[in-house]
Amino acid sequence: MSRFRSTFAAVMLAGITGFSLVGCTVQQEAKPLPEVEAPEAVESEAPPAAFVVDGSAEDNLPFFRETLAQFAGGAEPVQGEWLVNTLANAGFDKAAMQVSFDQSQTGLVADSLFVSVRIDASCLIGQVVTSDRSVTIELMPTVGPNEDLCLIGHTRPIDW
Template sequence: MLVAVALGLLTGCSEGQPTGPTGSSAVTPSTATATADPSVVPTETAAPPPALRPEGTAADNLPYFASIVNAVWAGPDRASGRAYVDALAAGGFDKAAMQVTNDESTVGNAAESIQFSVLWAGECLIGQVGPATGDPVATVLPVVGDETCLLGRTRPIDW
């Protein structure tokens, strides 16, 4: 009888109790114990913003390149190849090492996508934006041909 009462009490304690939250925000007993220590003060350090690394590789500079591409994409000139070239040049990339495709098709329609590139340390930082692309794309690819990043027709960067 004592066993039955004890089982009833234990069962009563667990009945109707929530099983706890699910997913990554669930707190486990070990987590709760670790965060209860008042001598531990959590600190959050933000990563520094990407910056040009003149001595770095193309891969080293990809985060900075991508941040510039995303900033232009978020602005009013998102469909202008010149806006990307100018922003990259203002960010420290060499305009003479850049290529950009046309903003318009041969019949005057807005381009479905615009590509632009910077030749950097023997590799290519390449960006692509436009309605056909969706979100901006930034990547590092090998040089093609004789120190070229984009194949096909590109427009002169003469401004």
């Protein structure tokens, strides 16, 4: 029993000593931070992107992106004809475009539409999601046996 009491006393002493030391810290008075004025916000509005006649796909990527973003922010239906006409009206060559179908083979509205413009050996490729009108843009090399395609698979004929 005396061993139990010795152990109990040692544990209690350690606990009391530890407890009493927990609150022992050196406290210093907080020094106020110096006041620094925030720099004034400078609005630097970048000029709007412009179509570069005879420019490369890379040159026209910002304008392609801006054109599809404006389309996505509009009220026109997300359909291939609207996408192609929007890009053609902005200056892109309709004959160099490909567009995916508006509907699946089972007659359902496509989840998203793809549109592309081939410029030399490069492709500007845009995807517009029909449900939320979000846009994704890519700059990719041409593909296919003749390296003259941007979209792989069956695409809608642009005959309007």
